[in-house]
Amino acid sequence: MSAGTGDGGELFVDGIGRGRTDRVETGRGAVSGGGTAMFSDAPDGAGAASPSVVPASARPGAAGATGAGAASVPRPRPGGGPARTRRAERWAKVAQRIVPDDLEPDVLRVELTELGDAFRAYQRRPEADLAALADLHDRKARAFASWADVTGDASLREEADRAATAARTTREMDANRRGILLDGEGPVVERLLTRGQGVHLRNVLEHIRVGSPLPEAEARLAVLMITLRAARAGTGNVTGQDLGGWLQGDAERVLQELVDVGWLLLPEDVTADDALTSRPEEPTPITVPTLIPTQPRPFFFGKVTRARLSGWAQKVVGDRKLRKKKAAAATRLLAVYTAAHSRPDGCLGGTDEDAGLALDTVASFCALRPEEVAEHAGLLVAAGWLAEEADTTDGRLRARLAERVLPLSGLF
Numbered sequence: 001m002s003a004g005t006g007d008g009g010e011l012f013v014d015g016i017g018r019g020r021t022d023r024v025e026t027g028r029g030a031v032s033g034g035g036t037a038m039f040s041d042a043p044d045g046a047g048a049a050s051p052s053v054v055p056a057s058a059r060p061g062a063a064g065a066t067g068a069g070a071a072s073v074p075r076p077r078p079g080g081g082p083a084r085t086r087r088a089e090r091w092a093k094v095a096q097r098i099v100p101d102d103l104e105p106d107v108l109r110v111e112l113t114e115l116g117d118a119f120r121a122y123q124r125r126p127e128a129d130l131a132a133l134a135d136l137h138d139r140k141a142r143a144f145a146s147w148a149d150v151t152g153d154a155s156l157r158e159e160a161d162r163a164a165t166a167a168r169t170t171r172e173m174d175a176n177r178r179g180i181l182l183d184g185e186g187p188v189v190e191r192l193l194t195r196g197q198g199v200h201l202r203n204v205l206e207h208i209r210v211g212s213p214l215p216e217a218e219a220r221l222a223v224l225m226i227t228l229r230a231a232r233a234g235t236g237n238v239t240g241q242d243l244g245g246w247l248q249g250d251a252e253r254v255l256q257e258l259v260d261v262g263w264l265l266l267p268e269d270v271t272a273d274d275a276l277t278s279r280p281e282e283p284t285p286i287t288v289p290t291l292i293p294t295q296p297r298p299f300f301f302g303k304v305t306r307a308r309l310s311g312w313a314q315k316v317v318g319d320r321k322l323r324k325k326k327a328a329a330a331t332r333l334l335a336v337y338t339a340a341h342s343r344p345d346g347c348l349g350g351t352d353e354d355a356g357l358a359l360d361t362v363a364s365f366c367a368l369r370p371e372e373v374a375e376h377a378g379l380l381v382a383a384g385w386l387a388e389e390a391d392t393t394d395g396r397l398r399a400r401l402a403e404r405v406l407p408l409s410g411l412f
Contacts, residue, residue: 092116095140095159108150111143130174137167189344189406192312198410200301201309201340204228207298209365213263217329217367218250222258224336225317226286228310232303234292237283240276245318247329252276264288316408321383331376333366335385339401340410346387346401350412356396373397 092099092109094116103109118136122129144160147153193201204227212220225246229236243251255272258264265287266275275284291297301309316336327335341357342348349355363370370392377390377399390399401409 094119095144097159103147104150108143108146111139112147115139115143130170134167134170134174137163137170141167189409191344191409191411192315192407193308193410195411197301197305197308197312198340198412200299200305201312201410202412203299204231204309205337205340205365209361211298213261214254214257215367217333218247218254219257220365220367221317221329221333222247222254223263224333225310225313226258226264226288227291228306228313230286230288230291231299231301231306231309234289234295235285235287238275238278238286239280239283240278241280243276250329262289312408319383319385322385325379325383327379327383330366330368330372331379334362334368334373334376335380337362337365338380338386338397338399339405339408341412342401342409343412344406344409346403346406346409348397348399348401348412356391356398359392359395359397362397370395 092101092113094112099109099112099116101109103112115136118139122133122136141160141163144156144163148156148160205224208220208224208227212223214220214223222243225242226236226238229238243255247254252272255264255275259266259272266272267285270284275286278284289295313336316339317332319335322332322335337357338348343350347355348357359370359373362368363373366373366376368376374390374392377386377392377397380386381389384402385405387400387402390397392398
């Protein structure tokens with residue numbers, strides 16, 4: 001490391017010599033005035049330049065200098081830095097706030113410190129856990145309220161209020177995702193659909209109720225299942241196993257009728273009979289022109305929701321007990337409609353205890369007359385789909401899903 005004088009006559013150490021020495025050689029001429037020495041070895045050992053003022057007693061020729069024409073250059077402290085630097089300190093922090101070391105009571109300081117660690121640990125989790133996050137927000141609300149009481153800081157009280165709101169919102173999100181009641185009175189059931197997906201499902205059902213190209217139940221069932229396959233791009237794939245499971249002995253006739261009215265397109269060299277013999281490794285491509293993105297579309301949702309809705313419908317239509325009872329298309333459509341329009345507790349209709357569903361609307365979707373709905377509801381009771389006999393008085397359908405069906409509730 002070498003030293004010299006700058007343009008203003010100040011002393012500098014430029015760090016380009018052959019190594020650090022205990023003495024500084026002077027450059028041309030005398031050095032006068034206060035000087036600033038720049039060292040390349042910063043106190044923290046990081047190599048950043050750090051200014052150091054050379055005291056007057058260390059200047060060449062000054063009284064008390066250590067030797068003639070030399071100044072003593074300070075060495076770094078053992079261990080690479082001062083005994084206490086801000087960078088070396090580890091402050092306890094929570095929500096971007098430093099927890100004072102002398103905060104009283106001590107139990108509050110410990111809770112705030114542990115809370116900050118808990119939030120940071122949650123952020124490192126590979127998957128979200130909304131229930132755990134809501135609990136953390138609750139802890140934060142209580143801790144910050146106590147901190148505000150101790151210090152009188154109004155901003156801490158505002159932070160506590162925000163945390164309480166975040167806890168409620170997060171808990172509602174978790175309830176919506178799992179389909180449980182916030183008051184804890186409902187059954188804790190793992191639902192196949194979220195509330196948002198349930199809304200999309202009911203939009204699809206209403207679209208089919210008012211716009212099915214053919215009026216009979218078998219055609220409506222086929223339109224429902226194919227629509228869910230082609231909902232995003234207007235195209236999809238089906239196999240003979242799919243069609244046979246949905247329509248049983250009517251599959252070829254219904255498929256051909258949908259092609260004849262122009263609602264469904266098959267490849268030029270593929271017939272309805274060919275589609276019935278297609279295997280999973282070579283499915284039949286299908287196109288629904290009204291669902292192609294270049295046309296005005298009746299609904300919009302992503303590929304995850306499309307797959308979830310299609311899987312949901314497949315579970316309902318292919319329910320083992322419904323197949324065992326050889327349920328007709330109208331009965332299975334009623335199963336679809338009741339599940340999609342049930343609350344988390346399984347009751348049909350809105351929030352009112354006796355709300356039920358409009359009988360005319362149910363019958364319209366299922367291709368039935370209103371007076372026929374009760375008969376098909378009885379078949380659902382026999383298949384264990386509904387828990388009790390349906391009530392069809394006053395133009396309303398009132399019933400409740402069986403416990404085994406609750407995972408399929410549309411969370412109305």
